[in-house]
Amino acid sequence: MRSGVPHQPAHRDPAPGDPGDRGVAGCGWDPGDPRAAEPAASGADFASRLQSAAPGSGRDGRDPARARRDDPGAPGAVRAEPPADGSAETRAHGPHFAAPDGAPGLLVVVLAPHDPMTRGQLRRMAELAHGQGFRLRWEEARGGPGAPVHTVGGLAGPLRRAHRVVIGDPFSRYVQLLLTITRARELVVVDDGTATLEFLAQLGRGERLVRWHRQGHRGARDLAFAPVSASARRMLTPNDRRSVTVFTSMPVEPPPGVRLLYNDFAWTRARFGPPRIARGTDLVGTSLVETGVVDPERYLDAVAALAREHGATRYFAHRRESAGKLHRVAARLGLEVVRPELPLELIARRGPIGRTVLSFPSTVVHTLPLALAGTGVEVAVCGIDPEWFAEGASPRAAGFLSEVTNIARDIRRLPATPLPAPYGVKTGHTLHRSNPCG
Secondary structure, three states, X not given: OHHHOOOOOOOOOOOOOOHHHHOOEEEEEOOOOOXXXXXXXXXXXXXXXXXXXXXXXXXXXXXXXXXXXXXXXXXXXXXXXXXXXXXXXXXXXXXXXXXXXXXOOEEEEEEOOOOHHHXXXXXXXXXHHHHOOOEEEEEOOOOOOOHHHHHHHHHHHHHHHOOEEEEOOOOOHHHHHHHOOOOOOEEEEEOOOOHHHHHHHHHHHOOOOOOOOOOOOOOHXXXXXXXXXXXXXXXXXXXXXXXXXXXXXXXOOOOOOOEEEEOOOHHHHHHOOOOOEEEEEEEEOOOOOOOOOEOHHHHHHHHHHHHHHHOEEEEEOOOOOOHHHHHHHHHHHOOEEEOOOOOHHHHHHHOOEXXXXXXXXXXXXXXXXXXXXXXXXXXXXXXXXXXXXXXXOOOOHHHHHHHHHHOOOOOEEOOOOOOOHHHOEXXXXXXXXXXXXX
């Protein structure tokens, strides 16, 4: 697949003011925030929808608005990364991968993260996006003290000219800053992550945008950034001059005026698989420990109990899980740790995948049933016992994680199974038998 991404671009993107740049659908993704949602395959689905519907694209030639009405199962999130050879593509404003003739005017911009696992997944997604015919622009947005100035300055022109801007993480401060620049009449939020639930709820109530696992207090940086965040929230509120669309697989109710497009992972199913189904059980990891929600020891106890009870042998790591924790999963629990180089939805479609997939409350309990529809794979979710929460976890954690589980469709909710004594949780001087599947 590496042949899909050239080491040197065939030609530069259209210069500002060129015909190919004026009508673009600006597409910006920010996977750099350590609290950001999972970089699922939904962007690839949404981008493919725009591609196939673009007038003059050499495909179906339908009007994009009509295509969206006719096909409610459009795809979701494109991520991109330049080659890792340190060549000219790592300039401040990054690589420009040229689109084939006839491809739509969609420019995919990535605000480069530091996290190596995320960068690796973006590199592979870049290959897929380039193969689909999209222009890709990589921004080393966190590459040093001057990087933000270069990034914002370099994107100001395209953002002002774009008639449609697509974002992947409305909670990102970087994305919120860029939203204050654009004059686009169409804003689209593409996100299959569970954070979509909180985003729409906060938007509907007119509240500031805060990730669900953040504590309620506001630091000096929050206060300094408050005017920008408020401006971004207003931009994400539809009015008679600007439409707002949310493209997601989450079962949500949008606020008044916000249009909802449902992602059924049609592109993912068409592009990958069907997978080979293994006899065993796979377990999907979570970054709830890394985000300060769940105590690490209690998490490992729960993973051990689930693996033993359900016969799981493989552990698919979340891209944000620490190397130290994963080492303990492998050494202490004896599980084969797999660090996917693509989003799990694509890995599962390629196979092999276990006949049963176990997960804690997370995005995958919503996306995997769609990606694996018709394969016979069963997705099961294990709830988070409040006894597992770390000291200082957000008071909203219990309610939010319960909602993630309760609204999931086409999954099996595991019955309550008390942990045996070796996996009990000590709180003070009392040993509690915590429930791994509450």
